[in-house]
Amino acid sequence: MTATTPRRALGGDENRSATPSATARGIVLPLIVVLLVVLAGLAIVATPAITAWDLGVIQAVEGARTPFLDAVAMADDLLFSPAAALAIVGLISAATWIARRAAADRTAARAVPAHRSGARPRARPRTAEAALS
Missing domain, CATH: 1.20.5 (Single alpha-helices involved in coiled-coils or other helix-helix interfaces)
Known part of the structure; x- marks a missing residue:
């Protein structure tokens, strides 16, 4: 009797599916x-x-048409212009950058404990014998 390799190990049909490909x-x-x-x-x-x-x-x-509706239409035209879109993207990017930077600074401040008295923390003993003495 001869040994056969399972079909999955050959890598043939497993990538084919009944649905169309993503492309x-x-x-x-x-x-x-x-x-x-x-x-x-x-x-x-x-x-x-x-x-x-x-x-x-x-x-x-x-x-x-009324003056109010004309003003609404002009404001709409201004708010959805390319220049306004660029300004909105810039403001959102700056706000996100500032918020993430502030959060990173707060996280870094919590990670390193501050010693306000200026005293150094006590050194931990390196061996079990030093800890007992």
């Missing part, structure tokens, strides 16, 4: 989503009823 999911799924969104957009544009409803909503919004 295929990472490429195919987003492409399908983009295709569905484009097709939905084309269907909306091609439908006259949806286009008429959309124009009606736009005219209603334009008719409701």
